[in-house]
Amino acid sequence: MADSRLALPLMDSIRRWQGIAAPNAAARHGLKDFEGLIAALEKLRGELVFEDEPASFEAALAACKEPEA
Amino acid sequence: MSPDALAELSMTEAADAFARGDVTAASLLDATLHRLERHGGKVNAVVRLDRDEARVAAAAADQARKAGARPGKLAGVPMMHKDMYYRAGKVSTCGSRIRRDFVPAVTATVLQRLDAAGAIDCGTLNMAEFAQNPTGHNAHFGDAMNPWNAAHCTGGSSSGSGAIVGARIVTAALGSDTGGSIRLPAAMCGVTGLKPTQTRVPRTGVMPLSFSADNVGPLCRTARDAARFLDVTAGACPGDPTSSKEPVAASEAGLDGDIRGLRVAVCQSWFFDDIDASVLKGFEAAMAVLKGLGAAVEVVKPGSLFAVATYTGIVSRVEGATIHQQWMRERAGDYAAHLSARIYGGNAIPATAYLEALSRRGPLLRRFCDEALGRFDIVATPTLRDRVPTRAETDIDADPDNWDRFMDLSRNTRPFNYLGLPTVSIPAGFDDGGLPLGLQLAARPFAEARLLKVADAFQRETDWHRRTPF
Numbered sequence: 001m002a003d004s005r006l007a008l009p010l011m012d013s014i015r016r017w018q019g020i021a022a023p024n025a026a027a028r029h030g031l032k033d034f035e036g037l038i039a040a041l042e043k044l045r046g047e048l049v050f051e052d053e054p055a056s057f058e059a060a061l062a063a064c065k066e067p068e069a
Numbered sequence: 070m071s072p073d074a075l076a077e078l079s080m081t082e083a084a085d086a087f088a089r090g091d092v093t094a095a096s097l098l099d100a101t102l103h104r105l106e107r108h109g110g111k112v113n114a115v116v117r118l119d120r121d122e123a124r125v126a127a128a129a130a131d132q133a134r135k136a137g138a139r140p141g142k143l144a145g146v147p148m149m150h151k152d153m154y155y156r157a158g159k160v161s162t163c164g165s166r167i168r169r170d171f172v173p174a175v176t177a178t179v180l181q182r183l184d185a186a187g188a189i190d191c192g193t194l195n196m197a198e199f200a201q202n203p204t205g206h207n208a209h210f211g212d213a214m215n216p217w218n219a220a221h222c223t224g225g226s227s228s229g230s231g232a233i234v235g236a237r238i239v240t241a242a243l244g245s246d247t248g249g250s251i252r253l254p255a256a257m258c259g260v261t262g263l264k265p266t267q268t269r270v271p272r273t274g275v276m277p278l279s280f281s282a283d284n285v286g287p288l289c290r291t292a293r294d295a296a297r298f299l300d301v302t303a304g305a306c307p308g309d310p311t312s313s314k315e316p317v318a319a320s321e322a323g324l325d326g327d328i329r330g331l332r333v334a335v336c337q338s339w340f341f342d343d344i345d346a347s348v349l350k351g352f353e354a355a356m357a358v359l360k361g362l363g364a365a366v367e368v369v370k371p372g373s374l375f376a377v378a379t380y381t382g383i384v385s386r387v388e389g390a391t392i393h394q395q396w397m398r399e400r401a402g403d404y405a406a407h408l409s410a411r412i413y414g415g416n417a418i419p420a421t422a423y424l425e426a427l428s429r430r431g432p433l434l435r436r437f438c439d440e441a442l443g444r445f446d447i448v449a450t451p452t453l454r455d456r457v458p459t460r461a462e463t464d465i466d467a468d469p470d471n472w473d474r475f476m477d478l479s480r481n482t483r484p485f486n487y488l489g490l491p492t493v494s495i496p497a498g499f500d501d502g503g504l505p506l507g508l509q510l511a512a513r514p515f516a517e518a519r520l521l522k523v524a525d526a527f528q529r530e531t532d533w534h535r536r537t538p539f
Contacts, residue, residue: 037383041422060430
């Protein structure tokens with residue numbers, strides 16, 4: 001079980017920002033997911049537009065209802 | 070009726086039998102306690118049994134009915150709930166060592182509503198620690214065990230709720246669903262599980278995990294049970310400003326079995342990647358049932374799912390990591406290894422990525438509804454792409470290399486938490502190893518009545534939900 005190349009910088013970032021140390025080997029191992037997550041976010045760059053905001057979700061829930069629901 | 074015969078009743082059948090005077094609340098409770106004594110050890114579902122309080126409540130229900138009081142919609146029905154629904158003065162462990170002695174000062178709105186409807190609360194149920202795994206592993210209370218095969222996962226995080234309803238000990242139990250935690254144990258234990266629309270059922274007095282994606286809902290025997298449970302528990306609550314003010318439709322009243330003309334979208338991207346052959350066979354058989362009932366089934370390939378799947382994990386991981394920060398600093402060793410490992414990584418996601426995920430949620434919901442529900446009434450997928458795994462092959466505490474199998478379990482359920490759509494999992498057969506298969510159905514926001522009408526129609530034509538493990 002090898003560490004991701006991202007493991008050390010991510011662990012350092014978590015320690016600096018939150019004061020939390022990696023609790024176990026599984027935690028280090030789990031950081032390998034970040035390579036895939038960052039790659040996925042790269043593919044989505046450009047989709048966020050200037051007016052997007054979190055409150056748009058509640059508005060969309062109401063807008064997407066069935067007419068009779 | 071014998072205890073085993075009473076145990077065959079669904080939640081609504083038991084409530085209706087009580088209302089007619091065919092059974093007493095005391096006899097329903099006796100049946101539950103008898104089944105618990107006989108089969109409880111096979112599933113390890115119970116954290117706390119409130120036998121004496123339940124007997125007092127059942128006697129009061131019987132006395133009230135004799136006196137001519139009109140019974141509530143759930144009167145006389147024994148239930149137990151995931152141990153994260155707070156009841157003032159009672160310990161709520163949240164499946165953890167950290168909260169082993171936590172006594173809340175408030176009672177959850179949803180428990181108050183169930184009490185008002187006459188349900189008999191018999192105690193609390195095992196769950197994944199802090200509701201954070203899809204398998205049902207619990208290092209502190211022992212794993213809940215699948216009633217169909219104890220070596221296999223119950224699903225999580227509402228593991229005890231799935232196991233105890235599957236074992237026919239109670240007819241209904243509260244679960245919670247942030248990434249599949251109602252639907253996964255429902256599918257793996259062969260019961261019906263409803264995740265309502267985001268904001269539909271208030272979360273006051275409920276342990277938080279991810280405030281943007283947490284949902285309250287039932288695991289029960291049938292779609293009719295889920296409809297009545299929702300009718301009792303849904304609706305705005307002043308204590309939860311995020312709860313929706315949308316009027317609550319009477320879901321149960323619309324269950325007539327008629328789905329002629331229904332348009333079903335099978336989302337073939339994402340949900341079917343690398344699917345197990347026996348899972349696919351069961352899904353195709355379920356679609357044939359819907360077609361036989363007069364539904365039209367077509368394949369769609371929503372392009373929005375890649376973004377939905379990417380963002381959904383970000384939201385729940387960041388929010389979960391944030392609320393656990395102080396315990397992770399001070400008491401990391403009190404979490405199971407797999408849980409502290411999951412929480413830990415959420416701290417590394419930048420705030421901009423988190424806000425991007427939240428900001429894209431509304432536009433992606435609109436896009437998914439256009440792509441998958443524009444010409445269709447219902448989306449159908451398998452609840453899991455894989456067979457029900459064993460507890461050993463998904464145990465990260467024993468072997469971190471099980472991480473991928475563990476994380477992949479909720480692949481088909483997580484997107485609907487991000488989208489906020491109402492979603493139900495219903496029993497849809499068994500794999501060739503004898504473990505249950507789940508059919509997942511989703512509808513537009515607040516269309517639980519339509520969703521449950523389809524699930525009910527399916528259950529009128531099949532008997533998978535009537536099969537019992539012992």
